[in-house]
Amino acid sequence: MDTTTRPKSAPKTVQAARALLVLVGLGHLVIPAVMGAREDALRDQIAAQHPDFGAAEIARSADAAVLSGAVFHGLLLLLCVLLVVRLATGRPWTRRLTTVSQLLSVVFGFFSWSSSPMFHAVIPVAAVAQLAVVVLVWTPRPSKDFFAKR
Structure with a gap:
């Protein structure tokens, strides 16, 4: 086998990262729905913070929080879908985009944490999954080999 070519299929480490991205993407789908369904609780939080x-x-x-949350998480959902599909190609740019997007999502999670307690139980779990994605695409030897330039 020629060692300068990529394996035909993604290694298990990249497959695991893709599976975690599916779960992260589902979170981006559920969060705006929960915000919309619990808008009364959101109003109560706003009233308590701004008497x-x-x-x-x-x-x-x-209403602005629900709409902006839907747009923001909708974009992140689309990005997760793109990454799930494109990570399987082994292109180095997909690993870099995955890394940047997931690390920024962890940072954005801190903003969400400070703005509302509504998702305090979910934010740490999502952050761990996002950090695990980054580790899975960079650290294990099979991932490094898969994304190595030709």
């Missing part, structure tokens, strides 16, 4: 807001301003803030 000077009137009912209309609280409602607008909650």
Whole structure:
């Protein structure tokens, strides 16, 4: 076998990273749905954080939070889908994009943590999965070989 070519299929480490990205993507699908379903709880949180807001301003803030959450998480969902599909190609740019996007998502999780307790149980789990994806595409020898330039 020529050692300068990539294996035909992704190694188990990359397959595991892809599976974790599917789970992370599902989280990005569920979060806006939960925000929309629990908009009353979101309004209560906004009212507690901003006692000077009137009912209309609280409602607008909650609506804006749900809409911006849907757009933001929708984009991250699409990115996860792209990465799940493209990581299997072994192209180095897919590993770099995966790394940057997942590390930024961990950072964004800190923002979500500080803005609302609604997802405190989920944020650490998602962060561990995202960090595991990064480790899986960079650390194990099969992953390194798979993404090595020709």
